[in-house]
Amino acid sequence: MELITNSNVHREYQLSKFDSQMRLAPYYGVINWYQHPIDSHRLKIAIQQIVDTVPILAGRLVKKLFSPLKVVCNPQKSGVGFIDIDLDEQEINLDNLLDAKSYVKNEFNIPKNSSDAINKDTPLLYVILNHNQNYYGVTIFINHILADGGTYFKLLEYLSQAYEDPEYVAKSEPLFTIHFNKIDDFIEASFKQLSWKDKLLSSTSFLVFILKDFFQNKNNWSYLECILTKENLNSIKEKNKNLSQEESAYSTNDALFEFLSVVPIKRFIFPCNLRYRNVGIPENYLGNAEAFVSDLTKPENNYMLKHTDVRKSINQLPGIYSFLPTFNSKYMFHNSWVKLQNYLPGFGGKLIRQKLFEFDDIPKDVLSFAVKYSQIYRYTENEYLLIYINLKNVVSQVEKKLINLGVEDIIIKTS
Known part of the structure; x- marks a missing residue:
């Protein structure tokens, strides 16, 4: 592993x-x-420009x-970890495109949890280049204490642009603004507006969440995974094309919320990127600025989730929580x-697949931590990976x- 340090700060x-x-x-x-080939030297130059x-x-x-907790920057000493792995003639399977193997973690001692880097000479950011004669994989691997999803994909965009254009960073400064007090101020102000019941809910929800998982019956859960295309998503949105004027805003996420709502629920929860909510947090804010927003469905709709609820x-951010409020x-x-993922990083060409970075090939027991949960992320230019976990009868619907x-090739796993 090579360290790419900041020059003089x-x-x-x-x-x-x-x-x-x-x-x-x-x-x-x-x-x-x-x-297409990714040049290791050009990639390191791009990282250096961003780090400086x-x-x-x-x-x-x-x-x-x-x-x-602080981040201390020592010039010419600490830095970003850069790992270049030449796979030589090792075959890369097009189905999984070589999710990073365990040997990467073991050989370079890359930590698993964010707290593992506290008071250690451990990089907060790794850039890994995997390649053989035919395929090249670029990974940014980052400590969650320093960044959320909004930070992450913006940083990935910056690195790709800097790789393609040597003058990009100089033309685009500042890449990020660093005012970490802004998120605390917002959370504190939001917390003051909560009722005493919601304050209690917010402060104790994580403990209750852990206790519920410990005692939960996990023999009645299913996991669903499938690929949705843009055409599938457009079909989901098409059914609501006759919205009234005041309900004209209808995003992909709105459509998915309704599409996945097959049984009554009392509460829905989602992470919200606060950078675009006019709450005093800049769009290029560096740290974590995604909070859980929670709200209730309406009894007049038989507690079925409507996109208008979302x-x-x-728009109103009615309930901000540090952890999931799952009493009910x-x-x-x-x-x-x-x-x-609006920007697909090209690194001088075209992305063919973007997957979650995983060290281990060992199958995960996704049902061991039973949570009513759905996730979607862009997989290719035209494909999205949908994950859905719930009780078996709900997943069946x-x-x-x-x-x-x-939709074809739906994967179902049951507990």
């Missing part, structure tokens, strides 16, 4: 309380696959007794990366809707 950044809550979150990222502009990316996490909650079993959590939509 020594600085300390005090992280927000909100960022500090991400200690239990893993490092995360996606692996982007191409059939945003030196915090090359810093180290430091926590002293009775002091807040649209209203997006009648809830649904939806996570979409679709908007975050979603499966039927997908089949009626013309």
Whole structure:
């Protein structure tokens, strides 16, 4: 592993309380696959330009007794970890495009959890290049204390642009603004507006969530996975084309919320990117600025989720939580990366597949942590990966809707 350090900046950044809550979150990222060559030297130059502009990316996490969590940047010492792996003649399977193997983690001692980097000489950011004669995979792998999904995909865009245009970073400064107090101010102001019941809910929900999982009957759950095309998504949206004028805004996420709503629920939850909500957080804010928004469905709709419920909650942000409020079993959590992936990084060509970056090939027991959950993210230019976890009878109803939509190759796993 090679360290790409910032050239001449020594600085300390005090992280927000909100960022500090991400200690239990893993490092995360996606692996982007191409059939055109990615030049290792050009990629390192692009990383260097970004690190010199945003030196915090090359810093180290430091926590002293009775002091807040900080990122300390030491020029010419700490840096971004760059890993170039020549797979030589090793075959890359087009179905999985070589999700990163365990040996990458073991050989380079890449941590799993974000907290593993505290008070250690461990990079907060890794860039990994996997390649053989035919395929090239570029991965940004980042500590969640420093970044959320909005940060991540913006950074991936910057790296791709810097790779393609040597003058991109100089023309685009500042790439990020770093005012970590802004998110704490917003969360504190939002918390003050909650009722005492919601405050109690927010402060104790994580403990209740863990206890519920411990005692939950996990023998009645199913996991669904399938590929949705743009045509599938357009079909889902088409059924609501006769919306009234005041309901004219109807996004892909709106359509998915309604499409996946097959049984009554009392509460729906989703992560919201606060950068675009006019709450004082800049669009190029670096740290974590995605909070869980929660709201209730309406009894007059028999508690079936409508896109207008979601649209209203997006506009009003009625309930901001640090953790999932899952006291009531009648809830649904939806996570979409679709908007975050508007820019597909080309690195001088065309992306052929973007997948979650995983170290291990060991199949995950996705039903061991039973959560009513759906996720969608862009897989290729025309394809999206949908994941849906719920009780078996609910998943069965979603499966039927997908089949009626013309979706094939639906994977179902049961507990």
